[in-house]
Amino acid sequence: MNIKIAITKKLKFHRNTELLIKNARKKLFILRKLRFWGTSDQLASTCYQTCIESGMLHHLTAIYSHLSEKEKGDLMYITTIASKLANTTLPPIKTTVAGRIKTKVLRMVASSQSPVLNILPSGRYQTLKHRYRYIHT
Secondary structure, three states: OOOOOOOOOOOOOHHHHHHHHHHHHHHHHHHHHHHHEEEEEEEHHHHHHHHHHHHHHHHHHHHHHHOOOHHHHHHHHHHHHHHHHHOOOOOHHHEEEEEEHHHHHHHHHHHOOOOEEEEEOOOEEHHHHHHHHHHHO
């Protein structure tokens, strides 16, 4: 899989999201062909998760909260069409992104080598910014 990121001069990700949506719509063709050939619903659902959803979520975990309502609607449309083609109920993209973010945060907190969070002797969390302030002042 190619991972491409398009950022404008003003550090906006709208072009990146447009390309992401365009590629996801192209990949819906695979699901249409699978439906045409009469494959199982489970295979179509797995194809959606591996071909379409994984590519979308790779970028969306970082930028989902900055998307416009139109872009979120386009992503929801892709999920709805894929759900109909796979003949299953797929979770909304918002729920999937929230789950991925939660998993990443929990991994960071659980990791003893995490540079972002350290537990102080009192049991509170110490952020990198907090640690930086005390080291360099």
